[in-house]
Amino acid sequence: MTRKNVITLAWVSLATSMFFFFLFTTEKTIENFGLTILISSMYSFVLGGGNGLINDFLNKKFPWSEATTKRAIISIVAILITNIILVYFCNYINFVVFQKAATTEEYFLGKYNFINWFTINIALLISAFLHAKGFMEELKKATKKEVVEQKLIAKSANAQLESLKNQLDPHFLFNSLNVLSSLIDENPVQAQKFTASMSKIYRYVLEQKDKELVSVEDEVEFAQIYCDLLKTRFEDSVDFIFDVNEADVRKFVVPLSLQLLLENCIKHNLATSSKPLLIKIFSQGDQLCIENNLQVREQIKESAGIGLANIVQRYALLTQRNVFIEKSEDYFKVKLPMLSHKPQVVNEIEETKNDSYERAHKRVKEIKSFYANLISYCIVIPFLVIFNLITSPNHLWFYLPMLGWGIGIIAHGMTVFAIGKNWEDRKIKELMEKEKNKR
Incomplete structure (x- = not known):
């Protein structure tokens, strides 16, 4: 009492x-x-x-x-x-x-x-x-x-809307079409491969847009295709290293999270043949990390960080584990939690x-x-x-x-x-x- x-x-x-x-x-x-x-x-x-x-x-x-x-x-x-x-x-x-x-x-x-x-x-x-x-x-x-x-539910709907808006940057499509246009005359075989890769990317976007989580294996496979397109576009200016443990591929992450982070790396950093941008995607404990050497591009307008905020928001709806961001003078790293099972999703x-x-x-x-x-x-x-x-x-x-x-x-x-x-x-x-x- x-x-x-x-x-x-x-x-x-x-x-x-x-x-x-x-x-x-x-x-x-x-x-x-x-x-x-x-x-x-x-x-x-x-x-x-x-x-x-x-x-x-x-x-x-x-x-x-x-x-x-x-x-x-x-x-x-x-x-x-x-x-x-x-x-x-x-x-x-x-x-x-x-x-x-x-x-x-x-x-x-x-x-x-x-x-x-x-x-x-x-x-x-x-x-x-x-x-x-x-x-x-x-x-x-x-x-x-x-x-x-x-x-x-409203927050989830908003996160999904932002995810759709940020899944593929319109500049990526525009630049990819320019690359494709030049490849058609110079290297038709490479142009066909480039077109097939673009088709796979957009098919993956359509398949995963309504899902809360996807396997690490699917997300990394998609990221590799996306990186191949970037490599075709930037050639020696960008290098990618994938080092994900075999034991982690059955775990789950938020869909299209790697694509958004890769896009951010390209958008906010300089990439030239003399100073190539090195992007690493690897697993560390129960986290999937994406790290790049810091070569900050001068921007007229400061970035709003919508893509990264969207990832953080979607993770917050599914788990209490946090997305960690590390930044130093030499590198920028984002750590995504890898989930061992699919929690009850908001859609249900x-x-x-x-x-x-x-x-x-x-x-x-x-x-x-x-x-x-x-x-x-x-x-x-x-x-x-x-x-x-x-x-x-x-x-x-x-x-x-x-x-x-x-x-x-x-x-x-x-x-x-x-x-x-x-x-x-x-x-x-x-x-x-x-x-x-x-x-």
Whole structure:
């Protein structure tokens, strides 16, 4: 029990004791006031604290978001048993121990049955409020989680869009076509090879554009084809070294990451025959590295770093491991995490999020409706009992609405949490399986 809860129960105890002392106590003495505070504190801390502890325990063992039906059934059973025991205990201490208004035999023979029943209803009201509050807090957490997932999906879509925009620089296509044009007259055979390589590059782009991860083997193979085109274009001005361990080729990286990094190397560095640009692609531990000697090209406009930022963003959606960047006076290196398995991708969430959200939204409305009904029952029925006993104590009519409404609540609860909902879910799954088999 938190300090805030203790303070709240203390204020409730004080307010309750003041109410009963000034309105129902005939002898207003310090002793009676102290006894009233003691009794009020007992009821507040035993009933309120007991129900609070039960609710906290159930929240940890059976969270609403993970086991709604089981939690609802266990909650109903737990609050009934707990409150009956706590009420009988508190009333026994009050009437037998403190006030000495009855003996133990008289108390358990039924003299205080009505008082016990009335107090149990009040305790159930407190418990229903606590469980409803716990449910609403859980609902708020689930809503926040849904918002985070929606932001994640939006972020993924943005990353994919940026990836498409940056997959192949338009300048690369323009320069490649110029190279191809010159090769057609000078070396037709080489021109055919160059055209085939360009075809493979764009085919790979189309195949991988919607994937979250690809194997290191596929990405390196694609990078080698891309480097062959660059080599044809720059000749001796650029050299490439590939040194990827055989054990790492079955791991996974973000698609087109090497292409973007190779493009950056060419874009931001000078490459001449006298000062060739050396680019190394190698594996180091559980990272795939691309390193180049630093020969920074003078640029009128500073680079925005969109390509590298896109890679970092896409990795952030898939793993907690970071993309590392090293820069010194002599070299520039980027380290990409190699993943041993494919994590759950955002696309899977995106495919099912709408249906899941609609079902969850409908389910929440049903549960809220049940708890609103239960809380209304716990508030209205005690009021009707008091009104009946004050206006016509010889004619007890409160049993009719109490029993009728109570049966309705039981039926409502079974529909929401037990028979009706389980049968409906099973039937939906059965029909979906039949439809799937037909296809």
